[in-house]
Amino acid sequence: MTRTSGGIDALRTAMTGTVLVPGDPEYDEARTVWNGDIDRYPAVVARCTGAPDVAAAIAYAESAGLEVAVRGGAHGYWGAAVPEGGMMIDLSLLNGVVVDPDARLARCGGGATLADLDAATQQHGLAVTGGTISHTGVGGLTLGGGMGWLTRKCGLTIDNLVSAEVVLADGRRVRASESQEPDLFWALRGGGGNFGVVTEFEFRLYEVGPVVHLGLFFYDLDRAADALRLGRDVLGGLPRDAGGMLVALNAPPAPFVPQEHHFAPGVAVLVAGFAGEGAHDALIAPVRERLVPLFELVTPIPYTELQKMLDDAAPWGIRNYTKALMLDELTDEAIDVVAGRLPEKVSPMTIVPIFPLGGAYADVGDDDTAFGGSRSARWAFNMDAIAPDAETLAADRVWVRSLWDDMRPFARDSGSYVNFMAEYEEDRVLASYGAAKYARLAAVKAEYDPGNVLHLNANIKPS
Numbered sequence: 001m002t003r004t005s006g007g008i009d010a011l012r013t014a015m016t017g018t019v020l021v022p023g024d025p026e027y028d029e030a031r032t033v034w035n036g037d038i039d040r041y042p043a044v045v046a047r048c049t050g051a052p053d054v055a056a057a058i059a060y061a062e063s064a065g066l067e068v069a070v071r072g073g074a075h076g077y078w079g080a081a082v083p084e085g086g087m088m089i090d091l092s093l094l095n096g097v098v099v100d101p102d103a104r105l106a107r108c109g110g111g112a113t114l115a116d117l118d119a120a121t122q123q124h125g126l127a128v129t130g131g132t133i134s135h136t137g138v139g140g141l142t143l144g145g146g147m148g149w150l151t152r153k154c155g156l157t158i159d160n161l162v163s164a165e166v167v168l169a170d171g172r173r174v175r176a177s178e179s180q181e182p183d184l185f186w187a188l189r190g191g192g193g194n195f196g197v198v199t200e201f202e203f204r205l206y207e208v209g210p211v212v213h214l215g216l217f218f219y220d221l222d223r224a225a226d227a228l229r230l231g232r233d234v235l236g237g238l239p240r241d242a243g244g245m246l247v248a249l250n251a252p253p254a255p256f257v258p259q260e261h262h263f264a265p266g267v268a269v270l271v272a273g274f275a276g277e278g279a280h281d282a283l284i285a286p287v288r289e290r291l292v293p294l295f296e297l298v299t300p301i302p303y304t305e306l307q308k309m310l311d312d313a314a315p316w317g318i319r320n321y322t323k324a325l326m327l328d329e330l331t332d333e334a335i336d337v338v339a340g341r342l343p344e345k346v347s348p349m350t351i352v353p354i355f356p357l358g359g360a361y362a363d364v365g366d367d368d369t370a371f372g373g374s375r376s377a378r379w380a381f382n383m384d385a386i387a388p389d390a391e392t393l394a395a396d397r398v399w400v401r402s403l404w405d406d407m408r409p410f411a412r413d414s415g416s417y418v419n420f421m422a423e424y425e426e427d428r429v430l431a432s433y434g435a436a437k438y439a440r441l442a443a444v445k446a447e448y449d450p451g452n453v454l455h456l457n458a459n460i461k462p463s
């Protein structure tokens with residue numbers, strides 16, 4: 001392990017990558033994270049180019065008494081990637097992706113974005129489950145679980161993790177897989193950034209696209225409850241070769257939206273088909289038969305474009321506050337609550353995306369990975385306050401919190417998918433994992449990071 005006990009110049013000498021401190025030209029850009037509501041000033045940003053740089057940065061932080069945060073794609077809702085006055089280990093330069101099409105495997109740097117991963121894998125007509133906004137980081141998304149259009153076909157992103165190269169808190173570099181460091185490998189799959197800094201992920205890939213099929217059906221707010229019921233019935237019964245999203249939103253000013261409906265509030269039912277045009281047409285026919293949409297978009301679409309389709313709904317620098325629940329069922333009563341509260345949201349950007357689970361997601365046992373959500377849950381129910389200014393965000397933060405309170409009785413517990421939390425609520429981290437899984441995670445934490453060096457995350461305290 002590289003020890004750097006001198007000043008910042010010693011760290012600069014020890015690292016191949018760049019070291020930034022306040023006043024350096026690139027410092028402000030480097031400390032900026034996706035959520036524009038976060039404005040913190042780290043003492044040091046270490047832009048790492050590989051595992052030795054990460055080890056040097058951790059060692060420096062230890063010697064200088066700095067808290068350590070890790071930046072993958074900088075999309076963590078509460079800005080865990082950027083510590084006030086601490087060491088920001090910035091992995092954004094580690095964004096390379098190497099694909100082995102014959103073995104159907106991809107190796108991806110710990111700071112890659114989903115767009116980086118998709119672009120490389122789609123050159124071979126391959127993909128692995130990612131999120132629905134392409135500028136999100138593979139790092140944080142994977143370590144918490146990772147759900148998106150492919151969840152029902154391929155499971156969570158972690159269900160397809162084959163191995164990971166990890167720099168531990170003591171600077172050691174290890175590879176974790178089913179056969180190497182198996183406890184660490186288990187904990188990495190859902191336990192977040194608690195156990196080490198992942199400099200490389202290795203994923204199993206599937207044949208997807210390169211052209212897939214989209215069906216988007218938009219309904220006005222007056223029919224929100226009917227549209228949510230329709231979406232529940234259609235998306236809840238999708239075959240594995242299709243994905244979906246049910247989302248309350250305002251219609252974007254996109255070319256496919258008739259001008260008179262730009263910014264109209266309502267509900268969209270989205271179906272992504274991965275089994276060809278005929279199968280897709282059969283899936284979406286019942287949607288418009290049951291409820292005629294205000295407008296629709298049914299089209300073939302490159303998978304990489306599907307992955308980017310919602311990017312503008314959550315651009316860099318926007319302000320956000322998010323809460324979520326895992327639901328076993330989306331009952332009529334729950335739907336009536338959501339529909340009744342939608343007219344009260346203030347920001348046109350605020351959305352309620354509801355992800356259907358099931359399919360390959362449910363093939364994996366609750367204890368097979370450290371994922372903080374039940375595999376029998378059928379819906380990830382998300383409430384996303386999104387606003388361009390602090391005042392509007394404040395209003396919708398109140399709205400999200402009160403909708404969460406209203407929806408809580410429909411969930412088994414107050415637990416969530418840890419990646420869908422905008423503040424670190426210790427009791428909810430515990431509730432998400434459940435006591436037994438949390439205890440197992442705490443034991444792994446005690447083995448791999450007994451000093452809780454990596455604590456700026458959905459923190460698991462070492463047992």
Ligand SMILES: Cc1cc2nc3c(=O)[nH]c(=O)nc-3n(C[C@H](O)[C@H](O)[C@H](O)COP(=O)(O)OP(=O)(O)OC[C@H]3O[C@@H](n4cnc5c(N)ncnc54)[C@H](O)[C@@H]3O)c2cc1C
Binds near residue numbers: 072148196314
């Ligand atoms: C606009 C938006 C859309 C999203 N959509 C989805 C979605 O569709 N599906 C979904 O599952 N999630 C989604 N998420 C949630 C997302 O998975 C989390 O916010 C995730 O933490 C983002 O990872 P990141 O690397 O970009 O973030 P960062 O802020 O860089 O990191 C978040 C946490 O992960 C840790 N971390 C990141 N990379 C590493 C690494 N290589 N090694 C060790 N620790 C690391 C950090 O320490 C930090 O605690 C979305 C988030 C946003 C903001």
